[in-house]
Amino acid sequence: MRVLHEVSQAVAAINRNLSAAEVMTVIAQSARQLVGADYAAVGIPDDFGGFAEFITDGIGDKQRLAIGPLPRQHGLLAAMLSQRQPVRLDDIRRDPRFEYFPKAHPVMAAFLGVPIFGGEDEEENIGLVVVANDSGKPGFSEDDAERLTLLALHAGIALRNARLYERSRELSIVEERNRLARDLHDAVSQRLFSLRLTSQAAESLVESDPERARALMGQVSQLAREAVAELRAVIVELRPADLDREGLLECLRRQIELVSQSHPAHIEVEVSGESRLEKNQEVDVLRIVREALHNALRHAHAERILVTAHATEVLRVEISDDGVGFDPSEAATRGMGVLSMTDRASTIGGRLHIQSSPGRGTRLSLEIPNE
Template sequence: MSVDQRGCGDPGATLHAVSSAVLAVTRHLSVHEVLQVIVRAAAQLLDARYAALGVPDDEGSFAEFVVEGVSDAEWEAIGPLPRQHGMLAAMLRDNEPKRLSDIRREPEFEGWPSAHPVLKDFLGVPIQDGEDVLGIIFLANKQNVPKGEGFTKSDEELLTLFAAHAAIAMTNARLYEHNRELTVVAERNRLARELHDAVAQKLFSLRLTAKAAAALAERDPARTVTELAQVERLAAEALAELRAVIFELRPADLVDGLAASLRKHAEVLDRAYDTAVRFAGDGAVALPEDQEAALFRIAQEALYNALRHSGAGVVEVRLKGDGERVVLEVADDGAGFDPAALNGGRGGRKDPWPSEPPPGGLGLASMHDRARSIGGVLSIDAAPGAGTVVRLEVPA
């Protein structure tokens, strides 16, 4: 229902409507989410059948164009993103609101693709940060009004007010994403320093020792054996340091999604260890950022345990979702263990942990805490000689 229908003469109702729309937008941090919520909130605020938000690029098109009221199939049938021509170009040029009773009668109108919905009454407002146009909100086909009537002057003022708040939300989201990018760079630099400090010195010593062994090979075989033993020790230490750094790797923003990040991590570990590390997952699984970060960390800890302690030939990471829940499993075919030894005697195969973190090592307490922090249920399916499955179930 539009603000006019709720009573444009009621300032309290209008303020509440705008406040609700603004709060819906500011709860989100990623730029794409903010754009989607702006469009949805604007359509609901003014009871429009169709809504869109275009973010212009520097090449005569739009970097993003988010719509409301058009299905995915309809949007695909419409075709590529629109270019800056017709009414879109006019709005970008003039930087001012446009309210039209029938967009099809305007001189700037140049038609639509055949699959495009038919638009009539139209309201467009720029989203500006100072003189810069961040985007344009478009509304069309106002609903639940007498035939022939469309958007009003009050609607235009209301959408202009909302656009000012939307500009703040878009700017904040862009700053947040930029900060995340800087965090990724800082993390890479830190890891580069750690690799240099932890591994470079051992590799240098390894090279010198190998040279000494080669020089002694003919005239002092006994000394050569000692030097080669030192080479083996240094190589093992360097590999251990490298593996420790690999286990600290984490996607600072999981920008590619949880499934892609787990797949990449499994591939890295598969190359670093003799154990085969595999991933089988649903790329469509999507959770809030804090939940995805927790799932990644739990998978990382479970992988560390399996590779260090199980003696497994194969470790598999599995990720799947059914719309109601997301399930993460890290399974190995290694030596297994008795969960009762870590759960105060409660034991038994497939033993869910209690409300309090379990005692013992292997990072189980931290895994339990992470799971509990996101409303998940963590369980262990293990027995001596029969491998281990760490299972985390989170509501979708």
């Protein structure tokens, strides 16, 4: 029972992380603690005879730098990447597959290595987790091998999930960049094109019809102001929020106030409480709110928008507007990012609800456990 408890704690620690690098770090730390080793490492091979990632635990940063570049796929490490069973040695230096320790590398003897499976094909060997002890220290037992094998099984699942999460975030970033590119084209570029045509028309009428030329120059001035406002709005969306320094709710308030300065719509914001969300969750909350504001201003042509964000045991964010509204059942075909917002909310453990109908405005609410 104690072994299962220790493995369960290690697996829980691994699954609390989302990025592959964080997962690998916790795997190395957990492996070392689980068997009481002096050193531990997790390696993910690349396609060029080396390792894309090789995370260690038990070796300080200074010593790690002195050891040099990441190891190559040679010797015992290469052998482990092609087999399915654990490798347990009392002294790695006596194994015929061992080659050498690099300069500044600790002199290790007892060694235990386990392959990690969990690629697109669950039978694919995607890496390895190894532990070792200093020369003269005790070797590892069969129980240690079983613990590490069980840990590696869960590590493969966690790494696969982390890769899927990172891919989804990469797609979200691409999607957001594409939307910003469309904004620049649809809003700023079109206004600048109109400004150019109007100024050319005014120039051609300066001598023949001065009154008409003055009227057109007034339009040029208005178009220029609108183009500047649109450009400022896009810049606000590009500017990263300082979540570490300000916190989510203050970032929301500041971002919304900046947006209100660039649009004629009346935008109010009310925030209270303190977010206890993970950083990745807070970033996605900001993106959902930006998308909702974008829809209210550019698609719904809202004149009044209210944004509220209150954090207690649950973080509740609501964006309501008096715009033209829409049929939520047709949102997927309207290019309004509703599916993207819904998926993003689900990914971070939240729930998104949208109330709207043609001519009656829109209310979007997001709820996330604030733990």
